Amino acid sequence: MRPMKVSLFVTCLIDIFQTDVGMDTLELLENLGCEVDFPEKQTCCGQPAYNSGYVDKAKESMKHMINVFEHSDYVVTPSGSCGTMFREYPHVFKGDPVWEPRAQMLADKTFELTQFIVDVLGVEDVGAKLNGKATYHTSCHMTRLLGVKEAPMKLLNNVEGLEMKPLPHNYNCCGFGGAFSVKMTEISEQMVDEKVQGVEDSGADILIGADCGCLMNIGGRIDRKGKPIKVMHIASVLNSR
Amino acid sequence: MAMKIGDKPFKERVSDGIGNSFMRGAVSSAQGRLRSGRLNAAEELGNWEEWRKLGEEIRAHTIENLDYYLELLSENVTKRGGHVFFAETAEEANEYITNVVKKKNGKKVVKSKSMVTEEINLNEALEKAGCEVIESDLGEWILQVDDHDPPSHIVAPALHKNKEQIRDVFRDKLGYDKTEKPEELALFAREKLREEFLQADIGVTGCNFAIAESGTVSLVTNEGNARMVTTIPKTQITVMGMERIVPTWEEMEVLVSMLTRAAVGQKLTSYITALTGPKQEGEVDGPEDFHLVIVDNGRSKILGTAFQSILHCIRCAACINVCPVYRHVGGHSYGSIYPGPVGAVLTPLLGGYEDYKELPYASTLCAACTEACPVKIPLHEHLLRHRQEIVEKEGKAPIFENLSMKAFSMGTASPSMYNIGSKLAPKALGAFAKDDKISDGPGPLKNWTEIREFPAPKKDRFRDLYKKRKKERGK
Incomplete structure (x- = not known):
């Protein structure tokens, strides 16, 4: 082929x-x-x-x-x-x-x-291995506008060693919103704090996302607050062996 | 109360909202309740997406032919012996209503919930004319008793107050001496309001949907107060925004069942009241005199523009109930009686950019509103459209933003410029970076790093790594 x-x-x-x-x-x-x-x-x-x-x-x-x-x-x-x-x-x-x-x-x-x-490829198990408890951030544009809801979860559920935890209030935006994050910093802070709280409450030690903007926002806040949560892009999770 | 609430600048309003932990607790628990209620009701109905399409079609058709349906409505109301007045402005509406009340020698006006009368500031006009005005919707009444605290939500106006605060309002203003139990609070309000209903000369209502084919106005409530307002006083005045209309009962049925589901997750509300003109011969109740005031107040200027579909709104507040920004700042931050996503779109259209230019930016464009809207208004696209108007037509964008967008366009439309810019990034930001991150960034990064770390640009970009890898593999 x-x-x-x-x-x-x-x-x-x-x-x-x-x-x-x-x-x-x-x-x-x-x-x-x-x-x-x-x-x-x-x-x-x-x-x-x-x-x-x-x-x-x-x-x-x-x-x-x-x-x-x-x-x-x-x-x-x-x-x-x-x-x-x-x-x-x-x-x-x-x-x-x-x-x-x-x-x-x-x-x-x-x-x-x-x-x-x-x-397109019709693959749901990419053969990845990663040990840990993780939660997945559903990014707004990808979920609501592109309509990609199930594909990431299908792939993540097949990663060997990875235990997926539900993220409370996963439907709420993380507060990135591009220029919003610097234009409306005070509001953005409240939103990202609630998101970080949700990640903590989920019991996960890895936060996975499929959008670098959201991950820079949530990850940057996690880092500033010194929380012991690792932030990973889904490509890196799926490429873990 | 007019559409605009308070004179504080946007930033201050937002800080007040964020600092109000009572309000935020009340809002987030209400959002949770209303959101899951709406989703359950939609699921129970089945094929919700098809309902939404139908809802959108009905609204689009009606607003597209608004002049026709308004004329039909007006004819049918007049046929049944009612009076119709088209008010171009808030002042015209208030003047007409005040004159009707004066002619009837009305002293006490009792009202059911109506956003448009808030918008035109009817209560103040009536009070100036020497009337006592009583709000009978429980939420509105609480706010009125609390020295005219503005509404913070279009369906649940006192959403920002919890039951303890409501108890305190009743205690301080009306001598209430019982507990914060909702049943006890409601019973107290009921007793107080019952006296008012019995004494009122004039009833004023809003209108959820006017039905053009029969000249009917319909009202959706859970408290039954609209029924009291429309049966006891001898004169009824109904005030409606000019877009609050459906062609026939068939469309009314569809939209009401979507409204109650989207608003509060109910199949139907406890009371749906439909009134067709004044009391007819042989009827036992209803007003002797009926007036329908149809308010434009800036709406017709929206017709025919790219914003037209905001007039499709059926005021269910589903967009407000899912908005993650509203969640943290609350309704008063919007500076308008129309808060949340619908407010951020509608308020600048009715009130102008001068007072409300920040509202279209108070959104991450997450599209939760668009997804929730039962009549499929593309709310986040309208917010984007506002930004475009502010930048391109109004020329109101900050100079720095304008310059950086020029640079952005140059840097991304030309690969060589992008190449230079992205190569320079690590050098330019290197001085601020420590351990691969920037904690106190310059210029536009300052706001970012106020609350979060920013990653330092990598020495080798992806494109450099890719090239190296390709070269190595080529060997």
């Missing part, structure tokens, strides 16, 4: 801050038999500008990304939120005769990592 050709969209946060998550994603996909490339001209999905209301400026980044991934078969990203942004492109370019169809093509072939593994 011809290997599945996958273009990796690592996101700017992973490119600059969380390079190990990028490497884990790459290795994980290769181990699953994919032929993975990394289009080097990729930058950012445009969400920081888009969510702040700078739609015209965001469109410049979006057009660039549409060009970058033009020839890819599949685009896979270890971020529910950035994947959601790609899927939103046709909506952003609605009515544009040139860019709407091109945006639609990109949206149709874009998948969040766990969604790709479960729904």
